[in-house]
Amino acid sequence: xxxxxxxxxxxxxxxxxxxxxxxxxxxxxxxxxxxxxxxxxxxxxxxxxxxxxxxxxxxxxxxxxxxxxxxxxxxxxxxxxxxxxxxxxxxxxxxxxxxxxxxxxxxxxxxxxxxxxxxxxxxxxxxxxxxxxxxxxxxxxxxxxxxxxxxxxxxxxxxxxxxxxxxxxxxxxxxxxxxxxxxxxxxxxxxxxxxxxxxxxxxxxxxxxxxxxxxxxxxxxxxxxxxxxxxxxxxxxxxxxxxxxxxxxxxxxxxxxxxxxxxxxxxxxxxxxxxxxxxxxx
Ligand code: AMP
Numbered sequence: 001x002x003x004x005x006x007x008x009x010x011x012x013x014x015x016x017x018x019x020x021x022x023x024x025x026x027x028x029x030x031x032x033x034x035x036x037x038x039x040x041x042x043x044x045x046x047x048x049x050x051x052x053x054x055x056x057x058x059x060x061x062x063x064x065x066x067x068x069x070x071x072x073x074x075x076x077x078x079x080x081x082x083x084x085x086x087x088x089x090x091x092x093x094x095x096x097x098x099x100x101x102x103x104x105x106x107x108x109x110x111x112x113x114x115x116x117x118x119x120x121x122x123x124x125x126x127x128x129x130x131x132x133x134x135x136x137x138x139x140x141x142x143x144x145x146x147x148x149x150x151x152x153x154x155x156x157x158x159x160x161x162x163x164x165x166x167x168x169x170x171x172x173x174x175x176x177x178x179x180x181x182x183x184x185x186x187x188x189x190x191x192x193x194x195x196x197x198x199x200x201x202x203x204x205x206x207x208x209x210x211x212x213x214x215x216x217x218x219x220x221x222x223x224x225x226x227x228x229x230x231x232x233x234x235x236x237x238x239x240x241x242x243x244x245x246x247x248x249x250x251x252x253x254x255x256x257x258x259x260x261x262x263x264x265x266x267x268x269x270x271x272x273x274x275x276x277x278x279x280x281x282x
Contacts, residue, residue, distance in 0.1 A: 001082055003090045007097040007140050010052070013089065014142060022049040025173075026143035028134060031055035032072040032188035033081040036149060036178040043175050044147040045086030052141050053082055054091045059103045061129030072191055091141075098136055108132045111158050114247045118262055119154050119273065122237055130155055131162050138167060146170055151177040151185055153260055153275040157247045177274070179205065185274045192270040196233075200267050203231040207239075208276040211261050216280050217241050218252035224261060237264035237271070244277065257281060 004010050017024060025044035029037050033055075044051040055078050062068035079090055099106045108128040111120070115127040138146060146163070148156050160172045177185050183205030184190065184198070193201060207227035214220040224239045241250045241259045250259045257280055264273045 001079070001087050001090060003079060003092070005092050005094060007093060010089070010091050010140055014052075017050050018142075023145075024048055024050045024052065024141065024143045025145035025147055026138065026141045027051065027053045027087075027147045028137050029053060029055055030057045030071065030188065031075065031078050032191065033078045034178075034186045034188065036151060036186040038081060038085045039178045040147045040149060040175050041082065041085045041087050043173060044145065047145045047147070047173060048143075050088045051086055052089045052091055052143065053087045054093060054137055054141075056093050056098065056133070056137070058098070058129060058133040059095070060099075060106060060108070060132055061126050063123050063125060066123070067189075067192075072188055093137070093140075097140075098133065106132060109135055109162060111162070114154070114161075115158055117154075117247075117249075118238060118240055118242075119264065122264060122271075127155070127158050131158060134159050135162070135166060138163070138170065144169075144171060145173050147173045147175060149175050149177060150275070151187070152273070153262060154247065177276075183209075185272075187272065189270055189272065193267060197267045197270065200231055200233045201272060203228060203234055204263055204265060204272060204274045207263060208261060208274060208278075212276065212278045214278075214280075217250045217254045217256060217259060220259075220261060220278055220280070221252070224263065228263070228265060233267060235266040237266065239263050241278070 025048035027040045027044050057071050109131040111127040120127050163170050182202050184201045207224040210227050211220040211224040214223040228236050240262045244260050250256050261278050262275045
């Protein structure tokens with residue numbers, strides 16, 4: 001695997017691949033790579049001849065008081081995690097390459113109304129930052145496939161929707177959430193949890209499982225809330241059930257046969273999100 005920093009070097013390499021008729025898959029990440037990211041790379045390698053993984057902690061998607069400064073950064077460890085899973089290039093862009101005008105001056109891509117809900121309501125400006133960086137990363141890599149995790153379901157929906165108009169020939173590949181043995185979704189932010197908090201985090205997949213057996217949209221939401229609220233060390237940000245195609249909230253009386261349940265909580269000062277597809281009345 002090759003490591004590249006300068007965007008010009010990346011573009012030259014991509015051009016040489018194109019001349020040789022190679023297909024390209026791209027996996028954007030913020031680093032602190034874990035088995036979830038590794039799974040994205042494996043899926044990417046199944047799809048395409050060449051795989052580019054970027055590691056870039058994007059200042060635009062962090063709000064004031066969020067963890068931009070403390071977000072775990074260790075490129076040497078990331079390179080090790082990528083060895084043997086199929087990545088051809090680890091690209092670590094510089095801020096000057098991503099935002100030549102400076103992050104503050106960058107023109108943002110606005111996500112539309114769904115971007116103001118759920119994660120967007122809790123983190124104003126977050127998705128504009130995400131869409132802006134993904135568009136710039138994709139413009140540099142010009143991949144055939146963009147491989148992303150369902151772990152960040154709203155992000156996946158917003159990016160897919162943006163690229164339908166901005167890069168219609170690009171195929172977005174969604175990879176199911178990779179979980180630890182205790183059911184907790186792998187996340188770089190799990191590193192912030194103490195052993196006790198880690199136990200508490202298991203309440204989240206338990207709530208999703210319980211909601212999955214509830215039988216109807218209204219009781220699914222109630223059930224998940226009840227499970228989460230029974231754990232005093234969890235502070236609930238939101239539980240929502242959304243239509244998978246439109247990402248709009250399913251009303252409690254909905255007769256929908258399926259939906260995606262979104263959960264966001266705080267355990268101590270760590271914010272954790274998770275989601276699952278639920279089916280009803282089958
Ligand atoms: P991040 O580095 O957290 O910005 O995530 C980079 C990509 O990895 C995103 O597409 C995430 O959805 C995906 N990802 C993060 N955690 C997981 C997981 N546990 N399973 C599958 N994909 C994941």
